[in-house]
Amino acid sequence: MDFLDRLNPETELSDRVRTRFFIDGDWREPRGHEMLDLVSPITEQIILTVPGGSTADMSDAVDAARRAFDQGPWPRMAPAQRGEILRKMGEAIAARIPLLSRIWTAQVGATIGFTSMFTGLIPSYYNYYSDLAGTFAFEDVRPTFQGHARVIREPVGVCALILPWNAPLILLSQKLAAGLLAGCTFVVKPSPETPLDALILAECAEEAGLPAGVLNIVPAGREAGDSLIRDLRIDKVSFTGSTAAGKHIGAVCAERVARCSLELGGKSAAIICEDADLETAIGTITPFAMPFSGQICFSQTRVLVPEKRRDEILDAYVAAVEGIKLGDPWDERTTMGPLSMARQRDRVLGYIDAGRSEGAKLVRGGSNGGFNRGYFVEPTIFADVTQDMTIAQEEIFGPVVSILSYSSEEEAIAIANNSQFGLSGTVFSNDLARAERIARKVRTGNISINGLQIDPGVPFGGFKQSGIGREGGPEGLEVFLESKAIYFPGDAAA
Numbered sequence: 496m497d498f499l500d501r502l503n504p505e506t507e508l509s510d511r512v513r514t515r516f517f518i519d520g521d522w523r524e525p526r527g528h529e530m531l532d533l534v535s536p537i538t539e540q541i542i543l544t545v546p547g548g549s550t551a552d553m554s555d556a557v558d559a560a561r562r563a564f565d566q567g568p569w570p571r572m573a574p575a576q577r578g579e580i581l582r583k584m585g586e587a588i589a590a591r592i593p594l595l596s597r598i599w600t601a602q603v604g605a606t607i608g609f610t611s612m613f614t615g616l617i618p619s620y621y622n623y624y625s626d627l628a629g630t631f632a633f634e635d636v637r638p639t640f641q642g643h644a645r646v647i648r649e650p651v652g653v654c655a656l657i658l659p660w661n662a663p664l665i666l667l668s669q670k671l672a673a674g675l676l677a678g679c680t681f682v683v684k685p686s687p688e689t690p691l692d693a694l695i696l697a698e699c700a701e702e703a704g705l706p707a708g709v710l711n712i713v714p715a716g717r718e719a720g721d722s723l724i725r726d727l728r729i730d731k732v733s734f735t736g737s738t739a740a741g742k743h744i745g746a747v748c749a750e751r752v753a754r755c756s757l758e759l760g761g762k763s764a765a766i767i768c769e770d771a772d773l774e775t776a777i778g779t780i781t782p783f784a785m786p787f788s789g790q791i792c793f794s795q796t797r798v799l800v801p802e803k804r805r806d807e808i809l810d811a812y813v814a815a816v817e818g819i820k821l822g823d824p825w826d827e828r829t830t831m832g833p834l835s836m837a838r839q840r841d842r843v844l845g846y847i848d849a850g851r852s853e854g855a856k857l858v859r860g861g862s863n864g865g866f867n868r869g870y871f872v873e874p875t876i877f878a879d880v881t882q883d884m885t886i887a888q889e890e891i892f893g894p895v896v897s898i899l900s901y902s903s904e905e906e907a908i909a910i911a912n913n914s915q916f917g918l919s920g921t922v923f924s925n926d927l928a929r930a931e932r933i934a935r936k937v938r939t940g941n942i943s944i945n946g947l948q949i950d951p952g953v954p955f956g957g958f959k960q961s962g963i964g965r966e967g968g969p970e971g972l973e974v975f976l977e978s979k980a981i982y983f984p985g986d987a988a989a
Contacts, residue, residue, distance in 0.1 A: 500535050501825045502601040504543040507594065508691065509698070513545060516552055516714075517697035519559035520707025526551045531687045531714060536604035536833045536870045537824060545690055548715035550722040553682070556711035560653045560680040561728045563708025570650050570678040577676055578628030583703035584675075585621030588668075588696070592617075595664060595695060602689045603661060603835040604870070605787050606824040617665055620672040623951035624972065628676055631969060642985040648976040650678035651754055652730030655723050657684050657744070659736040660835060661790045661892075664692035666735045666758075669955070669966040671696075674733075675709070677975035683712045684723055688836060690714030721747075730754060731975070735792075738890075738916075738960050745963070756964030756974045758792070758956055760890040761918030764911035765795035766933060768904075769804060771923035772945075773811050779947050780921060781815045785874045788834045789843075789894040793919035793941065793949075797887060799907050802900045809878055809898055813859050816874045821864050833870040834893060840870040843893030850877050850886040855897070882913050890916065904929075908936045917958030921947055940965070 504513060511522040527549030533542045548556075564570055569577070588595070592614050599610040633648050656670050663685055674681060685693040693712045700710050713719070724732050724747050731754035734744050741757040748755035765780045767773075780795040789796065800808040824832030834840045840863075847861050860875030872893055880887050880897040887897050901907040911920060920942040924930040930944045940957040941949075949955060954965035964974045983989075 500538055500540070500542060500601055502542070502597050507597075508695075512691060512694040512698070513543065516546070516548060516556070517694060517710070517712040518552070518556045519563075519711065520701070523555070525549070526555070529716070531690065531716075533602060533688065533690075534836070535601065536835050537868075539837075539868055539870070542601055545714065547687060548684075548713035548719045550719050552713050553684070553715060553719045553723050554726070556682045556713050557653065557723065557726050557728050559708040559711050560682050563706065564650070564653050564680040567680070567706055567708055569680060569706050569709045572678070574628040574631070574633055574676060574678075577678060578625040580703050580705055581621045581628075581672060581675055582625040584699050584705070585618035585625070587699035587702045588621070589618045591695060591699065595692060598691050598695065599662075599664070600824050600832075602691065603790070604824050604832040606829050606832050608827055608830070609787055613662070613665060617668050620668045620951045624672040624676040627969065627972065631972060636989050639982060642983045642987060643989050644983065645981045647979045647981065648973075649979055651975050651977050652679060653682070653728060654679045654731045654733060654975065655682050655684065655726075655729045657720060657724070657732065657734045657736070658686055658693070660686035660688040661787075663689045664696065667693055667696065669971065670733045670735075671710070673966065673971040674975040677972055679731075679975050680709045681711065682723060682729070683710065684720050685712065685714045687714060687716050724748065725751075727751065731756070733964075733974070734758070741962065754974075756966075757962040758964070758966060759918075759960060759962040760916055761792045761794070761957065761961055762797060762888065762890050762914045762916040763793055763795050763919035763921075763939065764797040764799055764914075764937070765921045766799045766907050766911060766923065766937075767801070767804070767808060768922070768924035768926075768929065768933075769801045770925045772925060773808065775945055776923040777808075777811050777815045779923070779945075781812070781819075783947055784896050785816065785819050785831055785894050788831060788872065790835060790839070790892055795919070795921055795947070796891065796896055797911075798896055798898050799901055799910055800898060802902050805898075805900050809858065809876075812896070812898070813876060816859055816876060819874050821871060821873060831874065831894065834872055835870065837870055839892065840872055843872050843891055843895060846886055846889070846891045846893065846895060847875055850880075850884065850895070850897075853884045853886070855880045855884055855886060858898075860894070882910055888914065904933065908933060911937045911939075915960045918956075918961035
């Protein structure tokens with residue numbers, strides 16, 4: 496099948512988004528000569544070539560953020576004032592949802608139905624933190640032995656936000672909305688494969704009246720990114736991406752005692768109990784393993800099934816996957832598009848080969864589906880998977896699901912916890928007390944019962960090598976704050 500891209504960057508994006516960086520409230524021409532080719536995962540053709548930031552561009556952005564924090568009005572505004580600008584940013588994003596959805600599809604190959612749905616949720620992060628401005632305790636008074644103390648929660652400072660390629664605007668907004676309410680200033684480094692979303696967000700920030708220097712955006716590769724995390728003017732780094740990259744960033748931050756939060760990989764388990772409603776279970780976990788080609792950190796890629804219902808559940812899962820239409824992501828009838836990059840396709844196919852060679856039973860999929868263009872991999876299911884297999888332990892980040900059997904509740908919990916990761920999970924049972932008992936024993940940062948939920952007001956993050964820190968909820972705000980205690984003598988008024 497031959498596909499066409501249905502986005503025209505020359506006419507649909509402003510010249511500044513296509514050719515410049517956003518630094519100190521201005522759209523600046525690059526200081527270097529590096530260029531980034533944005534390659535369509537659908538057609539394998541170059542969509543657009545944009546500038547890539549140099550270390551000098553990145554240093555300029557840090558300088559602007561530092562000056563905005565040390566001398567500018569943003570950290571000194573009342574939280575309610577910052578909250579009003581956050582709300583305006585959410586409104587500006589809402590007005591651009593159709594364009595942002597199409598940008599997401601063009602850059603990474605997610606279906607237009609998927610991107611339209613999830614882009615529509617992005618303004619909720621800005622609205623949530625705007626509302627939180629009126630209720631969060633940025634100060635409180637506590638009695639002491641000799642008087643009282645005023646505990647102040649103030650912004651951590653200048654923050655570097657480093658983004659992955661899979662869902663760039665959602666993941667940027669989770670961090671940015673919370674950090675803006677805190678009063679921080681930012682240097683954002685989008686992935687070189689997906690730089691456009693963040694630059695469009697800069698236009699939204701301008702429209703909302705965000706002061707100059709508070710938000711600076713420089714798409715760049717590894718060298719400029721490494722200079723950013725090592726820059727002594729950066730107080731905190733917030734990163735979403737692979738565990739390997741997160742370990743490097745964490746080590747660099749630890750060396751200079753910079754604050755750091757990491758949202759990393761996952762190998763989440765869906766535990767289907769003997770009494771579970773199968774339609775609910777299959778209908779919940781399939782959409783979060785397949786339609787975005789498995790390129791979601793919280794995909795439920797290990798499906799744990801009771802031995803007595805193994806064949807029934809496997810048949811139902813295969814039948815559900817057979818209903819997935821792999822193809823052109825611009826077609827609203829398509830329910831799964833290509834992987835985002837050639838290297839990602841090759842990585843996934845390598846894991847499928849490993850599953851076969853280690854003795855797992857390939858039940859469905861395993862190839863490119865016969866497409867002669869695009870980075871396609873079929874929805875793939877392995878059965879008879881054991882805990883020691885590579886496909887049961889490593890994050891594949893593709894449409895590959897492993898079915899593992901268990902004989903008791905205790906064994907199911909043990910299998911779920913037998914992972915270096917601990918990001919997400921689900922439990923399916925008609926007995927809610929039983930489901931909660933199991934959920935409490937699974938070592939993971941997020942787990943849902945008879946469904947799968949993500950909400951701006953609830954913390955998201957992982958145990959073990961799935962990361963450090965949380966995004967969302969008051970907890971997501973707290974990682975951008977420092978606590979300061981001011982002690983007062985006994986004769987001072989509280």
